[in-house]
Amino acid sequence: MAEAHQAVGFQFTVSTEGIDLHLSREVLKHIYLSGVTSWRKRAIRFKNGILTGVYPASPSSWLVVVVTIMSTMYARIDPSMGMIDRIKKTMPVSDYLTVHTKTLLSAILFATGLWLSLILILRYTLKLLLSYNGWIFEPHGKRSCSTMVWMRLVKLFSGRKPLLYSFQSSLPRLPVPSVKDTIKRYLESVRPLLDDEQYNQMEIVANEFRKYPAPTLQRYLVLKSWWSTNYVSDWWEEYIYLRSRSPIMVNSNFYVMDLLYITPTHRQAARAANAVHAMLQYRRKLERGEHAPMRAQGTVPMCSFQMERIFNTTRIPGIDTDFVQHLKDRKHLVVYHKGRFFRVWLYYGGRHLWPSELEAQFQKILDDPTEPQPGELKLASLTAGERVPWAKARLKYFSQGVNRSSLETIETASFFLTLDDEAHGYEAEKLRSLDLYAKSLLHGKCYDRWFDKSFNLIVYRNGKLGLNAEHSWADAPIVGHMWEYVVATDCFQLGYTEDGHSNGDISKDLPHPIKLQWDIPSQCQGIIERSYTLAKEIADDVDFHGCLFEDFGKGLIKKCRTSPDAFIQLALQLAHFRDKGEFCLTYEASMTRIFKEGRTETVRSCTNESTAFASAMDDPLKSNDKRLELFHKAAEKHQHMYRLAMTGSGIDRHLFCLYIVSKYLGIDSPFLKQVLSEPWRLSTSQTPQQQLNLIDLKRFPKYVSAGGGFGPVADDGYGVSYIIVGEDLITFHISSKFSSPETDSYRFGQNIRQAMLDIQALFMNKENRM
Structure with missing residues (x-):
């Protein structure tokens, strides 16, 4: 076989005259080069490991601290307040260690300890700074003075030229929300989907859960958050993905x-x-x-x-x-x-x-x-x-x-x-x-x-x-x-x-x-x-439709002084209402990566405010001014919920972890069972783009990605992924199942297109009147 011949690096034969050894110089050359590459890779990893390990300081800063301490000693100043002398006394007696050598070694040890202490102080200071999330809740472009000062401090303590893993030890842990707040937000999220009788029943079940067993489950969850790096991520990977x-x-x-x-x-x-x-x-x-x-906002x-x-x-x-x-x-x-x-x-x-x-x-x-x-x-x-x-x-x-x-x-x-x-x-x-x-x-x-x-x-x-x-x-x-x-x-x-x-x-x-x-x-x-x-x-049951929306994009939406994501999410609510004649539990993925080992959280995009807006759009008795007012309220509500999810105050990951604890303890909770069995009939996600800014879209407007997508989550629902490409293009990836008589991906795509245009018209009508 050809590969067998190529694998031979040397040959030898044994005869009466001894062993005749034939080495292949080419193979030995490649063995040598491979070894050099391997050791070079180890050396670079070792160097970068040190740089990451001492960040936000640098190895050269250690030398600066050592030289500074030495200089003060020669000036007969003791910055250690006697610690160098105490270190010197603990050193073993030896003929090889003179008094001067012991003094130098003691000073170096003290300087090293001081340097490591400064690194820890810098890291924990940065960690405290990163625990502040008030910046997320401020309107974009309208930063308060305190947030501006905070951002400058973050930049100052972040150091220069960080590597990929430089900030890992300074990231805060994902906080555990209170049970009271989570249940309150949950009830608010399901209110537009339930009639009065259903909602009252859900309220009773939720309040019973809050009294028992929620406090017991919460204590275990708080303990896990203290002990583990992230109280959600390992269980999320195991139970949502790997155990399926x-x-x-x-x-x-x-x-x-x-x-x-x-x-x-x-x-x-x-x-x-x-x-x-x-x-x-x-x-x-x-x-x-x-x-x-x-980094979020180029800083966090x-x-x-x-x-x-x-x-x-x-x-x-x-x-x-x-x-x-x-x-x-x-x-x-x-x-x-x-x-x-x-x-x-x-x-x-x-x-x-x-x-x-x-x-x-x-x-x-x-x-x-x-x-x-x-x-x-x-x-x-x-x-x-x-x-x-x-x-x-x-x-x-x-x-x-x-x-x-x-x-x-x-x-x-x-x-x-x-x-x-x-x-x-x-x-x-x-x-x-x-x-x-x-x-x-x-x-x-x-x-x-x-x-x-x-x-x-x-x-x-x-x-x-x-x-x-x-x-x-x-x-x-x-x-x-x-x-x-x-x-x-x-x-x-x-x-x-x-x-x-x-x-x-x-x-x-x-x-x-x-x-x-x-x-x-x-x-x-x-x-x-x-x-x-x-x-x-x-595969044959997947009904897919790719929709290129080229009428307008991020540029026009920003002129409307609203979030592009909120604009699209409200368009999806309106499109779904027109498509099925009802509202449904809606999943939008947000990230929690400002916390250590953070992954995602759910934004429940179907709210009282969004349903009021969507209903008003098809109500002939509602004026455009009223519709626009409801739109702004719904957009502000959506942005607030997205920010809560990003800062660890979401609903679904907390309830999911409480459910896992209940299963471990053998506690049966009707409330948690019902919450986790509710289907997401509209599952949405925004595909990020230009994370690296390696392509200048102004110079090369055709070099844009179409984004990506995923399959339908519910048998009778839609999966929608969208990417806001540049200033003038939004791509929607819509999936559903042919087997469901309630869904049609192409039809839903047309409803999304019309919803986007109808919302745009609200702003255009206002401008025309002005």
């Missing part, structure tokens, strides 16, 4: 799209090569902690914990629960093409493969004429079906021999790449091009993505890209951060030749891609087929 036994395809995984209007090259292998090389560059900076930390640091698991991560199936496997320094990639799996090495001679070399590797896979082995074609559908059959099959059929080796290669890969044999992307002249593109990214053929990997990079035949991401390890902004870097690096740094190939030379000694081998028995093939059948039913 239903398929993660469509139900959990989400997708991210490529640039909307631009395709830098139509050569599939070349586009894949640039994207992979950009990801390797991103991973190198990530492993070294060299990315700049994200956000938690970077989730970023650790972007690469080299796989969700491993289990009988009762899955677990997330994260590794380090994975040097290979697994590529899927037309039913075959290939391993591709990402390093050569101690360096990343150049884009041109990666292109050559991927082109070899595209040109490979071999057929899939029995059971190989739809093997990945195991990751798309129910978790228990996959876990059992993994234990029985993939725990030994070639199957174990090949599966291990996939699960330990940096990430998973699919060279898709279809062509997708947005084409204005094709009515459903965006819909088909989204469905392909969300579920594909149900067997051409490895849904357990942290993310799948999908490269289509026409050069378009996309991602399918597993949700348990992180949330969408983390994936979006990496994706922005990859797309910008691909288009503006790596580039392509005139004929669309990747740039760079190609080494002649690169090892060929290695085709993974499988021995899948007929019983296992039956399990694979059943998983595929179930996954296909789920």
Whole structure:
């Protein structure tokens, strides 16, 4: 076999004349270069670990403190107030330690202790400053004097040039809201959805819960918040994601799209090569902690914990629960093409493969004429079906021999790449091009993505890209951060030749891609087929519509002096009311990353104020002035609730954790059962964009992403993801189920469009009258 010959680094023969040893200089050279790279990487990690460990101070500041203490001693001034002398007396008696040496060592030890104490003071001062959340509740552009002073202090104590994890030890913990406040906000959130009798009954149940067992549950939860880093995140990952036994395809995984209007090259292998090389560059900076930390308002640091698991991560199936496997320094990639799996090495001679070399590797896979082995074609559908059959099959059929080796290669890969044999992307002249593109990214053929990997990079035949991401390890902004870097690096740094190939030379000694081998028995093939059948039913039921709203965007909404997010959320409430003739419990995801290991919280966007506004829009007796007044009240209410969620005063994560404690204690709570069983018939999320500002949209207005989306959450509901792109475009990704007679994604998209235009008209009418 070719790979066996390439693996031989030396040969020897034994004869009567002794041992004849033949060494391969080329292999030894690569062994040497690989070792140099490995040690260099360790040295950089060690250095950056020190820089992060002493932040906001720096190693050079230690020298400054030591020199200062030494200088005061020579000036016969004792800044230690006798501590240096006490340290000197504790030193052992030795002929090698003179009095002068002991004095120097004592001074250095004191200076080091003083320096570490100053670092702790700086960190806890910054932590106290970051515990203040009043800035969030102030109107944008109207900062109070106290907030301005606070922001300057945060900047002062934040130091210069922080690394990715520099602020982790200074971030405050997520606070536990009071039970009284949570129940009050909960009752307020369900009031517009219940009639008087239903609401009175809910009020009775909630007040009974507040008396008992809420105080008992709350005490345990407060204890957990003191002991753990974050009282929500570990339980959220375990119980919402990893313990779920239903398929993660469509139900959990989400997708991210490529640039909307631009395709830098139509050569599939070349586009894949640039994207992979950009990801390797991103991973190198990530492993070294060299990315700049994200900051809200450019000042307040956000938690970077989730970023650790972007690469080299796989969700491993289990009988009762899955677990997330994260590794380090994975040097290979697994590529899927037309039913075959290939391993591709990402390093050569101690360096990343150049884009041109990666292109050559991927082109070899595209040109490979071999057929899939029995059971190989739809093997990945195991990751798309129910978790228990996959876990059992993994234990029985993939725990030994070639199957174990090949599966291990996939699960330990940096990430998973699919060279898709279809062509997708947005084409204005094709009515459903965006819909088909989204469905392909969300579920594909149900067997051409490895849904357990942290993310799948999908490269289509026409050069378009996309991602399918597993949700348990992180949330969408983390994936979006990496994706922005990859797309910008691909288009503006790596580039392509005139004929669309990747740039760079190609080494002649690169090892060929290695085709993974499988021995899948007929019983296992039956399990694979059943998983595929179930996954296909789920995929075929997804009704998707991509809606490009180009009438106006963020620019016009800001002129209306309202939040773009509040504007869109109220449009969604109005659209849903027109679509179904009723209001429903609405989920909007917000982030809590200003706290250590924070993830998300729910904003319950359906409020008394939003329902009053939506009802007024179709009430002929209401004037435009009255509608506009109700709009502003609803927008202000929404912004207030969003801010509460961001600052740890949301409703749903608190109630979720109280429920988990009740299950551990064996306490039955009708209130918590009812709360957690309520369906989210409208689930919404805003896709962040321009987190890194690597693309100047004023100079390059066509280099915009279409954002991403997710599958429907409720059988009879809608899932809506939206991205506010630049000043003049908003993209909506709408999903529902064909099996529901109550929903229609295209119809809902048209209702959203009309709702946006109707709200705009309120402001235009007011301007015209003025």
